[in-house]
Amino acid sequence: IFNYVELREQLRAKGRHFRTTSDTEVILHLYDEMGEDCVSALNGDFAFALWDGRRRRMVLTRDRMGVRPLFYTRQGERLYFASEVKALLQAPGVAAEIDPVALDQIFTLWAPIAPRTPFRNIYEIEPASLMIVQEGSVSTRPYWSLEYPDRDAPPRHGDERAAAEELRALLTEATRMRMRADVPVGAYLSGGLDSSITSALAAGMAPGGLRTFSVTFDSAEHDESPFQIEMARALGTHHSAVACGEGDIAAVFPDVIRFTERPILRTAPAPLYKLSSLVREAGLKVVLTGEGADEVFAGYDIFKEARVR
Template sequence: VYNGEIYNFPELTRELQKKGHPFRSRSDTEVLLHLYEEEGENLVYRLNGIFAFALWDQRRRRLFLARDRFGAKPLYYTLSNGRLIFASEIKALLAVKGVEPRVSLEALNEYFTFQNLFSDLTLFEGVRILEPGHLLTVEDGKITLKRYWDPLFQDRGWSDEEAVERLRTVFEQAVRRQLVSDVPLGSYLSGGMDSASLVAVASRSIPRLMTFTGGFDLSSVSGLELAFDERKDAELAASTFKTEHYEMVLHAGDLAWSLPRVIWHLEDLRVGMCYQNYYIARLASRFVKVVLSGVGGDELFGGYPWRYKVIQECRDQAEFDQRYYRSWTRLIPDEEKPSFFTPEVWAVVKDHHPFEAYRQVVEKARGLDPLTRALYFEAKTFLHGLLVVEDKLSMAHSLEARVPFLDDELVEASLTIPSRLKIQNGEGKVILRKAMRGLLPEPILKKKKQGFSPPDASWYRGESLEYVKKILLDPKTLERGYFQPASIRRIVEEHLSGRVNHRLLIWSLLCFEWWNRIFLEGLDKEGFA
């Protein structure tokens, strides 16, 4: 059972045919079977792609599950009545008799700390996600988990010139490798360097490449959020590379219609706001079946320089952990949790400290310099959350999202480039910017990082205010027993007054309420707003 794409399957097919393996198709799925016959579970080391698969070895009475290096394709599992049940969607697990949807309070605490899950927990009690770069085997009634890949940073001592030349070469190869498709293929184009770089290379091979951009209605927006609409930059790139360009504009009212649908597809809450991803995927799906995404460029090349300021002068690991953990506390600080959670929930979760989930990840990067340690952590946590969102919300529209920045050869090249060449004087992605010079217009190369995020801080105080109140201040919401009602009222009031920007927290509370209505109460699509 297989979900994904193996980009080096033609080479693997030829190699296996020379060894006498007969092929009945031209499918990358069949390659997995023959490669397993040759190499057993070591086949995962040969695969350049995004995948989740399960293979039953009848002779050995052995089940073998695998997930790609960074977790671009999801794979969930649970144990019920002595059975291991696995699927690409949690809804499939819930359809099995005996698997009941219940909230995991430990995961809830972790999510409302990081706005993400760093461990293998999900919001569903007893349901786990197979971690990226891991194998799971079942043999003789015993379940074994094994990590087969982890980012290994090895400074090769590249000069600037050597790193630039190597990076540009492997980047262009990675993009071209992922252009092979039997169906129409396009690319997202945000106006930033990552997606524009993909388009620069792809447009050489695909004349009139279709590109897709999302923008926002800024008529009621103020402050920093006025920079959130990147359509002008995207249009510059589209004009430069002569693409067939399509745009959409999101308005504040689009949240109410999309949010329950987003949660139904997402199932497990992850990083940041993402209903804009749902809409841009819907736009792209009207024209193509495969789309290139720039996800991964920031995490591999240091695209979040503001996050690194707090750790650059740390004297030791303890100070690093204190500062960095605090910087990733995006929602509720630990000291505020007793007044945020109800006493009943707090009594359960207070001994399950989210710092442990953080520590288990960052522990593997001890010995690295602070910046490289941060890049490792982001690749293992934030990137995984982004990939889960990317896959779920693109597949909601039968759209396959490919991530060329996570091509194996490009990743390996990035891991040999030291952090001093990636981040300099508070500027991120320095080496990538140098490698893309000559491919991209200078305004895009010089453009500061801007995430694809709606201006919800303003919208929650304006057009979306009544929707926020309708959902979060509903007596049913306030009386669920997870959060103290006074705390929810205070959060809404503080944001409305402008005293505190609670945009991330309000989004997460809205998502969790819809999660309850859909998965615990059984609200079906007919009942969505």
């Protein structure tokens, strides 16, 4: 929970007493104050289940973008939930069967549309949604949605400079919150715009110097190492890279499928897996990635293809 410090101070002002500095304890106090509406106040990447003993109900929820996974399945009157499908497959009566509709969506859109997963009768809590389980009934509702302006709507700002300044302020604040960690924070640096912006902002907030990590490719068509080196030098980061060839992608692909728990049409997760291993070997557990911009701003070709169809 990135804004747990601010939330904790607000709760203390209301007379709440904390036993730990954990962001998890903040969720408990906030739920006590607001009920399930507390999720609207959370800024972060999260998925959690909360048992309300007084009201005899379970609350399950995920962050707005669905960064953290949360799956569930119903077997008769029982509801099982877990952060991995593999755990649900250990429950009595749960079988690993392919959902053909989800498979069609994967081949068309790269991923199944939530709440579907590739597995029949196994579902995911939708991003920005709440599931309430009480007295044998299960209900879900969204608590947030990403609103896009209509095509004919007037611009929020009169000029591009004002829009750029607002975006800079939002990105700076988002980076500041994510740099607030009990362990060192690194950053991926692909050489592209997204990760370069993230690394540049983080470098200015890392007193001891920022560690950056990247993947290089044997193929000149895919390799962006010159841009990575140029950015690392410009920012003065401690940079590390891991090489990835076709053989490396094939070698790690079984592990990638095991962790993603779905068919993959693009090989990009394989280099990312190797990059994550490099970060772990360097002793870091937290990195900034720059992920999400292409999804939010429809940068991938898949969005254009959907309009053509």
